[in-house]
Amino acid sequence: MGQRWMGSGTATAGLVLTLLLIGALEAAPAVRAADKIAGSLIVRDALTMPGRPVMLQARLVHDGLLQQTGIGGEQLEFVVAGKKIGTAMTGGDGRAFREQTPRMPGNQVITVRLVPNKRVESPEATATLACWERRRPILLVEAAALAEMPRAPSFPIPSLPLEIADLAGLPPAPDAAEELKRLAEFFYNVIYLSSSDRQEIGKKEDLRAWLRQHRFPTGLSLTVSPGETALSEKIDELKAEGWDNLKAGIGRTRKFAETLVAHRMTVVIMPATTRDEEVPKKAILAKDWKEARKKLQS
Numbered sequence: 001m002g003q004r005w006m007g008s009g010t011a012t013a014g015l016v017l018t019l020l021l022i023g024a025l026e027a028a029p030a031v032r033a034a035d036k037i038a039g040s041l042i043v044r045d046a047l048t049m050p051g052r053p054v055m056l057q058a059r060l061v062h063d064g065l066l067q068q069t070g071i072g073g074e075q076l077e078f079v080v081a082g083k084k085i086g087t088a089m090t091g092g093d094g095r096a097f098r099e100q101t102p103r104m105p106g107n108q109v110i111t112v113r114l115v116p117n118k119r120v121e122s123p124e125a126t127a128t129l130a131c132w133e134r135r136r137p138i139l140l141v142e143a144a145a146l147a148e149m150p151r152a153p154s155f156p157i158p159s160l161p162l163e164i165a166d167l168a169g170l171p172p173a174p175d176a177a178e179e180l181k182r183l184a185e186f187f188y189n190v191i192y193l194s195s196s197d198r199q200e201i202g203k204k205e206d207l208r209a210w211l212r213q214h215r216f217p218t219g220l221s222l223t224v225s226p227g228e229t230a231l232s233e234k235i236d237e238l239k240a241e242g243w244d245n246l247k248a249g250i251g252r253t254r255k256f257a258e259t260l261v262a263h264r265m266t267v268v269i270m271p272a273t274t275r276d277e278e279v280p281k282k283a284i285l286a287k288d289w290k291e292a293r294k295k296l297q298s
Contacts (some may be wrong), residue, residue, distance in 0.1 A: 049242070052101070056129070074120055235263050253269075
């Protein structure tokens, strides 16, 4: 009798243990999902010509309290104009690369997605693949010229292109999007220039979102490091890559005007301060975007 009871008790205990294990296994996916690393993707805009290979670059990062850290060992899927072109694995710094050779001119959307896995999750990210012909001139647009800014003397106006984050919350300058659309549709390819020493933290996404929100034309977004010669060096870099069709610029600051004049480019300035009205003689002053567009077309 006692042996039968012990056997029954052992069987019951085994059954309970089995049920507990099954419950634990069923709950495990939810626990694992909750423990996934929350990552984010940063995708760079890319510039090339029809038939010229270009290296697309994305970075998978985790946002820490003080800095971002790259997440390595994960597969990223690259999609251009809605067509998958392949995958690449992130290195130790979180970067992944994929070469692409576009054939047709135009601005195409780059979409990068994290291949589903058990360790990391991240929303997809997008950028622009600008495939431009050299015969169409390029217009540089200083980020500071895009937003409406108070003219109060106490307002801190930078002497270099505006920090990306500074656009957040600012309304666009009157007629800026519409007049720039006209220039982009009929005359120029557009490069948006911002200044930041934070090249890799994703702030460029803020600029892209602001441009989309206010319906500015699609263009290439470039970040220029702070410094007296940084913009000049960026122009030299573009020319060395074959972009000798950098023809004009629209900005707000005297430094922007001085740099473009030094490179023998047409530049229209809508001064942000009285100091910025003291531009080189070859720079053109305009009171608003309508006048700026007419000056470039004349």
